[in-house]
Amino acid sequence: MSSAPEAASEPHKLHFIIVGGSLGGLAAGIALKTLGHDTTILERSISPLLHDQGAGIVAGGDSLEFFQRYNRCKRPTAVSSQRRHYLDKEGRIVHKVDMVQNMSSWDLTYHLMRANYDGTPSAYCDVPAPDAAHGAAVHHHDRTVTAVAEDGLGVRVSWASTSDPSVTGTLTGDRLVGADGPSSFIRSLFVPDVQRTYAGYCALRGTVPEYEASPETRETLSERFSFYHGPGIQILSYLIPGLHGTVEPGQRLINFVYYTNFPEGSAELDEILTDRNGQRHRITMPPGLTDPAAWEKQRAIAREKLPPQFAEVVCKAKRPFVQAVTDVISPEHEFLGGKVVLIGDALAGFRPHTVASTSQATFDAMIYADYISGKIGREEWKRETMGYARFIQKRGVDMGERSQHQQLSLEDYIHDRDVASTPRREEVYPEWATAI
Numbered sequence: 001m002s003s004a005p006e007a008a009s010e011p012h013k014l015h016f017i018i019v020g021g022s023l024g025g026l027a028a029g030i031a032l033k034t035l036g037h038d039t040t041i042l043e044r045s046i047s048p049l050l051h052d053q054g055a056g057i058v059a060g061g062d063s064l065e066f067f068q069r070y071n072r073c074k075r076p077t078a079v080s081s082q083r084r085h086y087l088d089k090e091g092r093i094v095h096k097v098d099m100v101q102n103m104s105s106w107d108l109t110y111h112l113m114r115a116n117y118d119g120t121p122s123a124y125c126d127v128p129a130p131d132a133a134h135g136a137a138v139h140h141h142d143r144t145v146t147a148v149a150e151d152g153l154g155v156r157v158s159w160a161s162t163s164d165p166s167v168t169g170t171l172t173g174d175r176l177v178g179a180d181g182p183s184s185f186i187r188s189l190f191v192p193d194v195q196r197t198y199a200g201y202c203a204l205r206g207t208v209p210e211y212e213a214s215p216e217t218r219e220t221l222s223e224r225f226s227f228y229h230g231p232g233i234q235i236l237s238y239l240i241p242g243l244h245g246t247v248e249p250g251q252r253l254i255n256f257v258y259y260t261n262f263p264e265g266s267a268e269l270d271e272i273l274t275d276r277n278g279q280r281h282r283i284t285m286p287p288g289l290t291d292p293a294a295w296e297k298q299r300a301i302a303r304e305k306l307p308p309q310f311a312e313v314v315c316k317a318k319r320p321f322v323q324a325v326t327d328v329i330s331p332e333h334e335f336l337g338g339k340v341v342l343i344g345d346a347l348a349g350f351r352p353h354t355v356a357s358t359s360q361a362t363f364d365a366m367i368y369a370d371y372i373s374g375k376i377g378r379e380e381w382k383r384e385t386m387g388y389a390r391f392i393q394k395r396g397v398d399m400g401e402r403s404q405h406q407q408l409s410l411e412d413y414i415h416d417r418d419v420a421s422t423p424r425r426e427e428v429y430p431e432w433a434t435a436i
Contacts, residue, residue: 013037013135014372017157017173019145020180022050023106024344024361026113028177029137030070031369033117038136040171041117042143044180046163049120052107054207054287054321056240056255058355059102061423063109066362072128073115076247078102079239084225084417086410091220091307095414099421101225103238105253108245109358114139123244148176148189148340155339177368178342179361182328182349183283187342190335196283196328196349199397201232201261201404202272203325203352204298206287206317207253209242213316217309221254228307229413234259234353234403235310256313257352258302259325261404272298272322285322295320325351325400329393333385338378343368348389351396353403354420363388363424382436387429394433395420 014037018025021043029039043050057063059078067077081103085096111124118137119127146168147158154174161167178186182196210218220226225238237256241247262269274280275289302314314320329348334341344361364385371381399416402408 014175015040015154015173016175016177017042017155017171018177018179019157019186020178020184020346021045021139021141022179022181023109023113023358024181024346024365025177025179026110026117027066027362027365028179028343028368029117029139030113031066031365032177032372033135033137034070034131035369035373036133036135037372038138040138040173041140042145042157042159042171043139043141044144044162046142048139048141049114049122050110052287054319055106055205056207056238056253056257057104057106057109057358058238059104060356060359061425062359062363062366063104064102066366067112069366071112071116072131073112073125075125075245076241077108077112078104079241079247079252080223081225081238082223084227086227086229086414087220087307087309088228089230089307091309093220095410099225101238101421103225103240103255105240105245105255108241111245125245145180145185148186150336150339155336174339176340178340178346179344180346182326182345184342184346186340187330187346190340191330191332194328194330196326198264199325199327199351199400199404200264201259201325201400202269203323204258204260204272204314204320205256205323206314206320207240207255208313208316208318210239210252210254211250213254214312217254217312220309221313222249222252226309227413227417228310229403229408229410230305231407232261232404233305234413235306235314237310237313254313256310256317258306258310258314259353259400259404260298260301262324269324273324281322283324283326287319287321290320290322323352327351327393327397329389333382333389341368343385347385348393350393351400353399353416354392354396356392356396356420359424360388360392379436383434386436387434388424388427390433391427391429 018041021041081101111122114120143159144162235258240255242251299315302311343364
């Protein structure tokens with residue numbers, strides 16, 4: 001691979017093509033356009049707006065820093081959790097520690113980013129006024145990228161309409177940012193042997209409006225980061241913003257993530273990933289499509305195996321969804337001499353135990369913008385980006401294997417969670433993680 005030039009030697013305006021219009025792609029677009037560069041996002045979804053994923057987000061330090069740097073929408077971005085605690089099977093609190101953490105929702109984060117990126121209006125926030133110092137920000141949906149090639153000093157991207165593949169086109173730019181998720185097409189072009197693999201268990205997810213929970217469950221779960229571990233299962237919950245991002249008490253959502261084992265190739269895995277229309281999904285069952293009979297089985301298991309507070313929210317969730325937990329990591333994050341870069345999940349798909357996927361996306365976007373602006377050098381950019389990706393990806397694998405496939409003491413699980421909460425700036429990466 002040819003050596004990439006130091007970004008500081010290229011102070012002129014660049015055009016960045018960003019593949020993927022979810023949180024990672026939007027974060028990169030916002031950070032780069034704020035520097036004055038032009039950006040074009042190509043999103044494969046046929047909808048101009050990505051649909052609500054129904055998911056909660058633990059807003060770590062890098063996510064908060066990103067919004068402090070770039071968010072121009074004047075509204076709260078998260079709900080605060082005041083305590084972390086663990087329950088036993090009977091629902092009694094057996095360990096607690098006061099700790100403030102910030103929790104948001106995928107949909108609020110997405111709409112805030114769209115407002116800041118290309119001024120897309122929504123019920124979530126007012127659109128900030130344009131800034132003349134910013135570069136152009138263009139968002140195209142219904143664009144599935146089909147090829148990438150060098151084009152002189154830049155890149156040429158070929159695409160086809162997702163809804164009508166006979167409609168095709170090309171786009172040229174100076175750089176390409178691959179932010180197209182853990183099943184990244186961009187990554188597959190350059191490291192085709194890297195495959196996303198199933199980890200042997202799924203995350204069953206859902207939300208319940210705070211006001212629909214019983215008083216006992218609200219008392220235990222509201223403004224708390226709550227956990228329970230049992231043989232082959234783990235469940236956690238926290239509050240997130242409600243409809244249109246409201247943070248009003250009573251209107252917020254109790255968000256749960258319930259990990260349970262489904263062996264690869266098993267009838268149980270096929271059942272939980274087959275929707276109400278009979279279609280088998282490979283990795284994600286979207287909200288609202290879960291087969292009612294399959295979910296009723298999970299309700300019964302929850303009532304049998306979970307503390308009553310957790311069983312209640314699992315049973316009351318109206319639009320549950322399922323995510324197969326997977327592993328993937330690229331050995332490298334830049335290609336074609338730095339003309340193509342991977343960020344976020346496209347670089348490394350973290351297991352959800354790390355609660356770091358959104359932090360990775362925002363960190364990767366910020367540090368790449370710092371590199372492009374000349375604030376840091378190439379070696380620091382590479383070491384920090386790859387060190388974070390490798391180290392946290394391995395941590396997620398270790399946490400998942402211990403949680404799902406080993407019977408450990410509560411103290412061990414608490415220790416794993418405490419280590420995972422280490423701020424990125426305080427992490428000390430081993431040499432293998434930062435080797436470039």
